């Protein structure tokens with residue numbers, strides 16, 4: 001496997017703890033929650049708007065999305081839902097690249113986000129100019145980028161991939177004799193490389209949430225709960241993935257919790273997913289995988305600080321003001337939509353359910 005080896009670049013592409021915001025979780029009492037929910041319902045209806053929320057957002061937001069005819073899923077499936085629903089405004093509760101993807105696929109719709117400061121460490125760690133220069137240095141490689149990238153990075157790519165279809169796509173490209181340049185998540189790319197044997201040159205970004213899971217902590221937890229199965233998202237480090245009974249996307253992890261014959265699971269992904277896992281398998285027990293090891297501290301503590309910026313109060317605010325709109329330059333959109341569309345066509349040709357089978 002090849003990888004970017006320049007130490008300066010590695011520092012720039014992975015955020016330091018100081019660059020990661022604190023996790024601020026919205027605290028609401030029952031009365032305020034009820035009042036905000038009623039107001040959101042009223043505003044969504046008045047504006048012909050639909051709320052689409054990511055699995056990693058708060059249970060309160062996910063409940064409101066479900067209760068108002070909206071949708072809770074992974075990033076690409078959120079965008080796909082946006083193309084199918086009749087609403088003229090999409091409220092995307094997630095992080096910025098999700099709003100951009102929704103806008104790229106739905107250019108005629110207004111796309112708003114509760115908090116435009118909701119970023120993603122993978123997106124932040126892949127600056128478009130630097131990425132374009134990296135691609136230019138390797139013109140012999142097929143450029144495959146993860147969904148967690150900006151419109152500008154997607155515009156430079158041949159393909160977009162999601163964790164649900166990455167193995168299928170890379171196997172296909174490998175069989176065609178193609179060499180691959182993969183960005184931005186080095187752990188996901190390394191997992192794909194191990195599973196497919198393809199020649200992959202990795203960008204060296206990472207997700208601050210998944211990179212923090214610790215194999216020794218999970219092994220200790222597994223010893224305490226020998227009947228538990230370990231479910232891991234492939235943005236996690238290789239030594240964590242090696243302990244997994246199941247490795248897969250967020251949608252895949254929820255499905256595994258429902259279908260695997262165990263009653264107990266140790267889960268290495270953002271703990272926002274527990275809400276849908278408990279809905280899918282209410283009789284089962286879910287244990288958060290440790291992030292810092294015994295006595296250590298953690299940066300993300302198994303929850304994305306940017307996802308946590310989405311709340312019911314900020315949702316009401318954006319609906320009342322109509323600000324925080326996502327715009328994608330039409331010329332950029334024309335290029336960025338191509339790798340996304342190519343992925344959708346590939347999935348269709350494979351009869352793979354890529355939608356609803358995706359990422360962080």
Ligand code: SF4
Pocket residue numbers: 056095119120121122123148207208209210270304305306307360
């Ligand atoms: S959990 Fe990781 S990959 Fe997902 S939005 Fe947060 S930083 Fe990005």
